[in-house]
Amino acid sequence: DTGVSQDPRHKITKRGQNVTFRCDPISEHNRLYWYRQTLGQGPEFLTYFQNEAQLEKSRLLSDRFSAERPKGSFSTLEIQRTEQGDSAMYLCASSPGPLRSYEQYFGPGTRLTVT
Amino acid sequence: AQTVTQSQPEMSVQEAETVTLSCTYDTSESNYYLFWYKQPPSRQMILVIRQEAYKQQNATENRFSVNFQKAAKSFSLKISDSQLGDTAMYFCAFMNRNNNDMRFGAGTRLTVKP
Numbered sequence: 664d665t666g667v668s669q670d671p672r673h674k675i676t677k678r679g680q681n682v683t684f685r686c687d688p689i690s691e692h693n694r695l696y697w698y699r700q701t702l703g704q705g706p707e708f709l710t711y712f713q714n715e716a717q718l719e720k721s722r723l724l725s726d727r728f729s730a731e732r733p734k735g736s737f738s739t740l741e742i743q744r745t746e747q748g749d750s751a752m753y754l755c756a757s758s759p760g761p762l763r764s765y766e767q768y769f770g771p772g773t774r775l776t777v778t
Numbered sequence: 779a780q781t782v783t784q785s786q787p788e789m790s791v792q793e794a795e796t797v798t799l800s801c802t803y804d805t806s807e808s809n810y811y812l813f814w815y816k817q818p819p820s821r822q823m824i825l826v827i828r829q830e831a832y833k834q835q836n837a838t839e840n841r842f843s844v845n846f847q848k849a850a851k852s853f854s855l856k857i858s859d860s861q862l863g864d865t866a867m868y869f870c871a872f873m874n875r876n877n878n879d880m881r882f883g884a885g886t887r888l889t890v891k892p
Contacts, residue, residue, distance in 0.1 A: 705882025
């Protein structure tokens, strides 16, 4: 069990570019969550998946954001036409399933800087 | 909507002493969890302790314990025998069991001094 991993760890991009982040959950965890954490704040929920189904999306997830989990394993989070306000740490977490959704294991995060 | 408030942006404690971090929350739900997470500098967030709202007994995990006051909607974390490795951001979090919506406070930066 290698834990939740995220790639890349750091991403610097210019405003207007598209970026994609990847999250690999703990194997056999069928729930996967995305959060955004801005400097000095706690994480804010963005979306979560039960296997490949995206079950909930926060209103923070604008039309420029899209998340997928095509085979119920890894997930990607894409931000199109990045804006400076998108600069944040993007955290991924996984949990064993709906009956144990309180057990969320976090990855190290991807720090995005939009210049 | 649920909100979580941590009123202490920063705290410090001497090694081996005890410190208490405060957290209050607001909800109309009755079925929920409360958590304290630790985020060391440049490292990933890990769960410190969890409390289920229907349990009256306060949760404990080794040197970490909580004081859960459901009526007051208060959930403080006590760290006993503080160690240098306890230096981190501590986040209080609330999860509604009905929709798995996890809400975090803004965090308390704890520094343990030698």
